[in-house]
Amino acid sequence: MTSLVQGVHHITLCPGGAQQDLDFFTQVLGQRLVKQTVLMDGSIPIYHLYYGNADADVGSIATSFPYSRKPGRAGSGQLSCTSYTVPNGAITFWKDHFDRHQAEHSGVQERFGTKYLRVRHPAGLLFEMIEERGDNRNPWMTKEITRDAATRGFFGAVLSVRDVRDQESFFVDALGFRKVGVDGPYHRFEVPGSGPGRVVDLHVEPERAPGSWGFGAGTAHHIAFNVETDDALVKQKAVYEELGFTDASEIKDRFYFHSMYVRSPGGILVECTANVPGGFYQDEAPEELGTKLHLPPWFEEQREAIVAQLEAITVPEENRPRPGDAPVARPVVAAAQKPMQESKIPLSRTRAAFDADKQTT
Numbered sequence: 001m002t003s004l005v006q007g008v009h010h011i012t013l014c015p016g017g018a019q020q021d022l023d024f025f026t027q028v029l030g031q032r033l034v035k036q037t038v039l040m041d042g043s044i045p046i047y048h049l050y051y052g053n054a055d056a057d058v059g060s061i062a063t064s065f066p067y068s069r070k071p072g073r074a075g076s077g078q079l080s081c082t083s084y085t086v087p088n089g090a091i092t093f094w095k096d097h098f099d100r101h102q103a104e105h106s107g108v109q110e111r112f113g114t115k116y117l118r119v120r121h122p123a124g125l126l127f128e129m130i131e132e133r134g135d136n137r138n139p140w141m142t143k144e145i146t147r148d149a150a151t152r153g154f155f156g157a158v159l160s161v162r163d164v165r166d167q168e169s170f171f172v173d174a175l176g177f178r179k180v181g182v183d184g185p186y187h188r189f190e191v192p193g194s195g196p197g198r199v200v201d202l203h204v205e206p207e208r209a210p211g212s213w214g215f216g217a218g219t220a221h222h223i224a225f226n227v228e229t230d231d232a233l234v235k236q237k238a239v240y241e242e243l244g245f246t247d248a249s250e251i252k253d254r255f256y257f258h259s260m261y262v263r264s265p266g267g268i269l270v271e272c273t274a275n276v277p278g279g280f281y282q283d284e285a286p287e288e289l290g291t292k293l294h295l296p297p298w299f300e301e302q303r304e305a306i307v308a309q310l311e312a313i314t315v316p317e318e319n320r321p322r323p324g325d326a327p328v329a330r331p332v333v334a335a336a337q338k339p340m341q342e343s344k345i346p347l348s349r350t351r352a353a354f355d356a357d358k359q360t361t
């Protein structure tokens, strides 16, 4: 089949405390905090923090719901590791860097002929740095992490499954991936095309007990794949339904993008995502990404009550605009996408209602 999916869009995780997560992502993994907002479902205020590369590129964004109110259970049927690309030869730096931060790591490993190094987040989540030539995305740098070592964005992700067969069919038949190899317990799949962030490794762990599915500290919640437009989301939903995955969600408005979810056969929640015009740059200047809490318009009236229930966090100095820096040009994101008001596609959530209300008042 022709793939509607273009690669990984974002990966969403549940750590525990917000500041602990912020410190690990920015200081240990060297990511840029690119957005502070809140969970857009339900009524309990939970941060939604976004981390990415210097340009907040699609395919570099890890998002987290710091969910200290309840532990999750890590296991099979979950995304088990988030994979970043780093320049060839950078693994030694990362090993020393993790040692300096007293972060538990795996030592240098190899799979599919490539070196990698895994590290554990304080909440238990796993990340890995994979050496990859020719990834030209713009890295975020810190005082400790320079251009020759910094992450470029996602290589992809590792998903734990007890049985590979149905999950393989899902990736091939429903999402249009092709299988490119097997290395021990790892089965590798790629989205056809070129460019980074197109790899998923299924890690077959037949004896591993299933992990929890809801929000819970120490577990991954879902992986999201990029599609071009809202129309592609509708087509992807039809593909799921044609194959018998009738539990695909409606299309949800996440303000920075639109989303549609389905539970895949191995247990992993899979989202497909279409950007909206402006993306992460809709509500703040490029040089100010991540520096303030942004709420979607429909939550703005409740700001005081929401903020009162959130853990206070300190944005690292490196994530704040630097005095004297020239303003950065606002990137054009998904300019081909129709503005929301012209979209004929019904959205499940409140942005459409908000726009309608605004027009009648």
Ligand SMILES: [Fe+2]
Binding pocket: 010, 012, 222, 224, 259, 271
């Ligand atoms: Fe998501």
